[in-house]
Amino acid sequence: MGTKTVSDYSMLDHATQSDPYEFYALLHEECPVYHMPETGFYMVTKYEDMRRVLKDTDIFTSDVRRTVGLQGDGNTNIYQEILADRGWSHVQTLQRTDPPEHTRYRKLLDRVFTAKRVRGMLPYIEDVTNELIDGWIDDGEVEFISKFAMPQPGIIIAEQLGLDRSQVGTFKKWADAMLATAIKPLTEAQIRATAEIELEAQHFFAKVFEDRRTNPTDDLMSGFVHAHGDDEEPLTMHELQNLMHQLITGGFETTQSALAHSMWLLLRHPELQTRLRDDPSLIKNFVEEALRFESPVQGLSRMTTQDVDIGGITIPANSMVVVRYGAANRDPDKFECPHQFDLDRKNAGAHIAFGMGAHFCVGAMLARQEMISAVTHIVRRMENIRLAKEMSDPVHDTSLFFLPIREMYLAFDKIT
Ligand code: HEM
Numbered sequence: 001m002g003t004k005t006v007s008d009y010s011m012l013d014h015a016t017q018s019d020p021y022e023f024y025a026l027l028h029e030e031c032p033v034y035h036m037p038e039t040g041f042y043m044v045t046k047y048e049d050m051r052r053v054l055k056d057t058d059i060f061t062s063d064v065r066r067t068v069g070l071q072g073d074g075n076t077n078i079y080q081e082i083l084a085d086r087g088w089s090h091v092q093t094l095q096r097t098d099p100p101e102h103t104r105y106r107k108l109l110d111r112v113f114t115a116k117r118v119r120g121m122l123p124y125i126e127d128v129t130n131e132l133i134d135g136w137i138d139d140g141e142v143e144f145i146s147k148f149a150m151p152q153p154g155i156i157i158a159e160q161l162g163l164d165r166s167q168v169g170t171f172k173k174w175a176d177a178m179l180a181t182a183i184k185p186l187t188e189a190q191i192r193a194t195a196e197i198e199l200e201a202q203h204f205f206a207k208v209f210e211d212r213r214t215n216p217t218d219d220l221m222s223g224f225v226h227a228h229g230d231d232e233e234p235l236t237m238h239e240l241q242n243l244m245h246q247l248i249t250g251g252f253e254t255t256q257s258a259l260a261h262s263m264w265l266l267l268r269h270p271e272l273q274t275r276l277r278d279d280p281s282l283i284k285n286f287v288e289e290a291l292r293f294e295s296p297v298q299g300l301s302r303m304t305t306q307d308v309d310i311g312g313i314t315i316p317a318n319s320m321v322v323v324r325y326g327a328a329n330r331d332p333d334k335f336e337c338p339h340q341f342d343l344d345r346k347n348a349g350a351h352i353a354f355g356m357g358a359h360f361c362v363g364a365m366l367a368r369q370e371m372i373s374a375v376t377h378i379v380r381r382m383e384n385i386r387l388a389k390e391m392s393d394p395v396h397d398t399s400l401f402f403l404p405i406r407e408m409y410l411a412f413d414k415i416t
Contacts, residue, residue, distance in 0.1 A: 018394030292351035
């Protein structure tokens, strides 16, 4: 770690975002609740402090509307006006609400995202996984992100949302636009262009919702339209659109990143390829440890409703709090030798990569199944998987909250 101190790092630097772990280790030692000088946000990094923040939804609200986000007031208003004019402006649902309002949305969503539905999807997930691998296994090399990590979760969500497999590129364009405003500050021209793409998605979804209202099917879209009980209000079009936004922004980039990092771990620890092939029962723990070690959602935000002391620091009311899942998952007080990837780690599953408390990830079961299927078939069908080209430096695109890997060129030997 040399002689670097906390002030040598900034969470806004691309290099730190891509490889934040030395910074996290310093913060754990020196200031676990860190007042970011560049933004005024408070960053929470210890596992136990995160537990407190995530569980106390009265003091740490998910309704962060009143804080100025990455785009500032001006551009945020332009974006919302464009949607309001010709589509549906964003309303606060689910992830941006607190109990008891959150409970209503969550109840409706839990009725749609059941364990039974995910179990029923297993053969389909396996088919998509193998079909993608079939597309390139005979070549002995592949660009893994565009040919697997992106399309596997992309096809699965897109087909649940009423698109067909060939439209995964359109779906990705929509997902990128929906995420864009959360990743980095945009210019006004970029804001306008991004809003146009979201409008296109909204009008597509509106047609599917209208169709499912009169012609119910067994897909997720139909589930949302019909999720209310006889004595409950149906979700409005504004609410339905916002739930789509959350499923897409919450479920796509995250799983893509989880798959990309799983592969990167197999490259950095090639002995794991053999161990997992020889004993597939280890794959479940591999997936949990991968989620702990390289958490796809490194951080998200909350806002304080009153002054509060945490980790010996007073955070004033109305402050933005960055909950740093990626740091909590490397907390030495929770995970022994946290910066070591350990396939046999006993408490790997205690990670909070899917969050904790009321907002625990709706798609966790689906994402885990997608990861398990991917790793199972990759190690079963190929060996000696290696990098065909150096990873870019930094490895990840710039992002304050996620860990997006855009390229990974592999070579491998097909197992016959
Ligand atoms: C490895 C993949 C994934 C990771 C790491 C992940 C991570 C997370 C995290 C950390 C949260 C908590 C948010 C908070 O506390 O504010 C969350 C919530 C959520 N996730 Fe995921 N997620 C993944 C996959 C998915 C998938 C596949 C879907 C849907 C298809 C999904 C949909 C959601 C939704 C809708 C919420 C909000 C839940 C609520 O507020 O009650 N996620 N996810």
